[in-house]
Amino acid sequence: MQFGYSEVCLAHDPGSRHPETPDRLRAIxxxxxxxxxxxxxxADPCDLETMAAVHEQAYLESVKQFCADGGGNWDPDTTAVEETWDAVRHSVGLACWAVDAALEGQNGRKTPFSIGRPPGHxxxxxxxxxxxxxxxVAVAAQHALDTDDHDVDRVAIVDWDVHHGNGTQDIFYERDDVFFVSIHEQGLYPGTGAIDETGTGDGDGTTLNIPMPAGTDDQDYLSAVEGPIVSALTEFDPDCLLISAGFDAHRHDPISRIRLSTEAYALMTDRLRTLADDTDAALAFILEGGYGLDVLADSVAIVHETFDGRAPIEPDAGCSDKAASTLEDVADEHGLEHDFDG
Known part of the structure; x- marks a missing residue:
């Protein structure tokens, strides 16, 4: 794979006790x-005008000034230093590079994966x-739609970070040109992402949330991908498929209770690559969370290995009863056929 990377992203340092550390990129x-x-x-850093296509400009200017003034705690979880604004611009720029590379035909062993930070979803x-x-990922999706040379009408985003991608949902919730999918742990921060959050107005039906019960595992997630996710996105027929690739659903990540193995990320990658091929969609990956350094690095590496020719190891067990019940509810909410092995 091609990995978008900038040393500037290391300069965003929220402190030694913060889980979103520069060591995440070093470990990868x-x-x-x-x-x-x-x-x-x-890649070139993103300009404010491009970011303002999905964010309020006054808000962006306030973040820029907040960093210029030395940063601090924006909220209890979200911390900046003076260098954070430059890191943000480079992280977004790398995400836009990944979209450009994918839409220019980089695929297979050249599939782009942006490993910028801070994350964004x-x-x-x-x-x-x-x-x-x-x-x-939202800026990158809008960039794909706005760039005339790309000729993109529809973008799909699959967010497999263990936390609901509430920001991405918020930005595209009333639109029909971006289909947002989030598979995440039920009840975890930020508390959004219920099954009945499906979009409003023009966006009715273009948000698909799969809140998985704590303790679900590889086969449960694979059933979600092979079932409602592939069904919904095949019907949507995107020109571009973006993966919000967080790795904190791993069983050894310190921040969640989902029980994925490293192999699960190879399996999901394989199925979503097939979906991209079947819908003739450009495919790119954009890093989100993942806070156990070793398992984060191993999981990113196995995504790369999948594109480098390694066949994923298929799980033996079927979908659990509790996951099957969730997936049936998701399918019913969206009018999708289902037959889960509960």
């Missing part, structure tokens, strides 16, 4: 040293939260 880079076919690409239209200041 160290792990990828062992892999074949890894390429790194830098909790940032709403006019506020920061959950470690996020600017919504990287």
């Amino acid at each position: 880079r160290e792990r990828l040293k062992r892999k074949h076919g890894v390429e790194y690409v830098n 909790h940032a709403v239209y006019d506020d920061a939260m959950g470690f996020c200041f600017v919504n990287n």
Whole structure:
């Protein structure tokens, strides 16, 4: 794969006790040293005008000034230093690079994966939260739609971070040109992402939330991908498919109670790559969360290995009863056929 990366993203340092540390990127880079076919690409930082396509401009200017004044605690979870604004601009710029690369035909072993930070999927239209200041994947999706050369009419976003991507949902909730999917742990921060949150107005039906019970595992997530996610997005027929790739649903991540193995990320990658191929959609990955350094690095590496020719190991067990019940409710809410092995 091609990995979008900038040293500038390391300068955003919210403190030694904060889970969203620069060591996340260092761990990924160290792990990828062992892999074949890894390429790194830098990108231009994103300008305020491009970010303002999905965020309130006054809010963006306030974040820029907040950092220029030395930063501090925006809220109890979201902390900035003077260098944070530059890191944000480079993180968003890398996400836009990933979209450009995918839409210019980079796929297979050249599939782009942006590993910028800070992450973005909790940032709403006019506020920061959950470690996020600017919504990287939302800006990238809008960039795909706004760039004439790309000829993109529909973008799909699949967010497999363990936390609901409330910011991405907020930004596109009333629109029909972006289909947002979030599979996340039920009841976890930020408390949004219920099954009946499906969009309003023109966006009615273009938000699909799958709040999974604590303790669900690889086969449960794979059933969600193969079932409602593939069904809904095949019908939507996107021109571009973006993965909000958080890795904090791993069983060894310190922040959640979902029980995914590293192999689960290979399985989901394989199925979503097939979906992109079947719908002729450009495919790109954009890093979100993941706070156990070793399992974060291993999980990013296995996504790369999947594109480098490694076949994922299929799980033996079927979908659990509690996950099957959730997936049936999701399918019913969206009028999708279902037959889950509960």
